[in-house]
Amino acid sequence: MTAFSPIKMLPLLLPAAFLIIPAVLWFPQHRELLDSAYLYTFKTGFIGILLEALPFVLAGALLSSVIGVFVPDEAITRWIPQRALPALLFACLLGVIFPICECGMIPLVRRLLRKGMPLYVGIAFILSGPILNPIVFSATLTAFRTHPGLAYARMGLAFAVSLIIGLIVYATVKRSPLRLSMQRSDEELRHEALNGGKLAAVFTHAADDFFEMGKYLIFGCLLTSLIQTFVVQSSLASIGGRPLGSYLFMMGFAFVLSLCSTSDAFVASSFAHSFPSGSLLAFMVLGPMLDFKNAMMLMSLFKTRFALYLFFLIASTVFIGAILLSGWL
Template sequence: MTTLSPFKILPLLLPTAFLIILGVLWLPHHLELLDNAYIDTFKTAFIGILLEALPFVLAGALLSSLLQVFVPDEMISRWIPRRPVPAILFACLLGILFPVCECGMIPLVRRLIHKGMPLYVAIVFILAGPILNPVVYGATLTAFRSHPELAHARMGLAFSVSCIIGLIIYATVKKSPIRLSVQRESEDTHHRSTRGGRLASVFVHTSDEFFEMGKYLIIGCLLTSAIQTFMVRDSLIAIGDKPLGSYLFMMGLAFILSLCSTSDAFVASTFLHTFPAGSLLAFMVLGPMLDFKNSLMLLALFKTKFALYLFFLIFSGVFIGAVLVSVWL
């Protein structure tokens, strides 16, 4: 009989504890928020975010399954350059070839790692893939049609941060941070794939990946919808007047809202006359790299220590890079 590790259930316990504390301590003093208008707004936001993200999770799970069944392990290893710099550039190129949203990136990368992709290359693909693709570039250019330099800066900052973090991971992480439960699950899936034919294996593996990642997606959508519905917006202008506060606020907002990388530029453009351009850039780069939904998925894939290390690298890299680029903007 297998035991459930505390680290495995941590991503589920934290949001549950947050909701319990919210319901017991805060909600009784704000009963007006239970008005039908707020409830309707919450339901609309939840369904909108979930429906926006689910197709990309399904697409990532399906691509992962096709890789598992039809692509030999040695082929992945043969494609990836041996030297770190060309391998990192190759990972950035994959984002153009496979324009998968961050919601569907984790299931795909899980399979790529098991197929032989080095960890640092997989991390670069996770970070760069949701931003460095033609769909996101076009959406950003459309949202900031009067400020096209923001679209160019977003691509450049995402590329730079991804490459630097990839090099840091290559230099500092020598042992595999993949959870043992995920490794065993991959082995079990491989054994099942030998029965029932390749087509049946694709459907079985797709459903496994989809439901594994879907539970974290739903939790993230619930919390994101609650914050979008009940967040006070009156002090935005006051925050925008403080340079450091505007960066931290917009990065925190990107993490909480968990918007799709194809739509977050349109949200950022609404703050164009309230916040500095650098903080908007930080919003558009941090969100696809690290938001509430994919942080739960990353915690499910990687060991907690490595996941927290990666979170720190992403946050600090985006913050420093956005401040430096704001001088040019």
């Protein structure tokens, strides 16, 4: 287990520092926001998001540790096609085999990257896995029984976005963007497996991964719950009535709500009578790829410059793709 370093907490401490000053100046003039109703909304929202995400983070941590102990390094590289396009197609279809939510995807991909998976393949898997699986497809089809085209459009756009961003990363990123703490070899894991038994090594490193990702998850859930509690959604909905405003609003809404990919379609369906189908599609594709809690976890995995580059690619590609598909919907 690695020693604690204050530098690793900077992605958490810096946003918190910027929030403290507005809170100190603003809350004394709005004491009504501290009444029991707001506190209850915040508490139930925070616990709901956290409990929804934690099982998937744990599943991802366990699966990544099993891969680290039992799967040899050369097996990963042998399974992945050598050419970029077949490798990306392989990555986009992995979600059918590993139907893991976005919260559990990052610990798993971190292990796979350390095992030799190319970066562009790992990015495509992170983006496509939470959407391109039978569980999410069934949930989306159920939520839009009267408009099944949205379920097929969601799968198609998620596949296209993952493929395009994977190709862009393949063409533009030549150096590893992983943080130094993520670039360690698996010698420690293999040594523990030999000395203490493979099962003990699995649970030890699953716990390490779980708590390392968990602190970012908790911080993301905390800020998401604050926004859900204190932002007046009726005023935001009026912005969504503008031509392109509905797309930007629903994408921002997906980022803030941080819903699980198996449940966000039911939230999107509640907006079906007041928002265009293209904006609902943008909501359902962007959310699993980029929301507040997994943005925090991605910042812990990748260097800040690459993480921001990835965020821009996701948002712009989803926005353009949803607009292009809106005519078909």
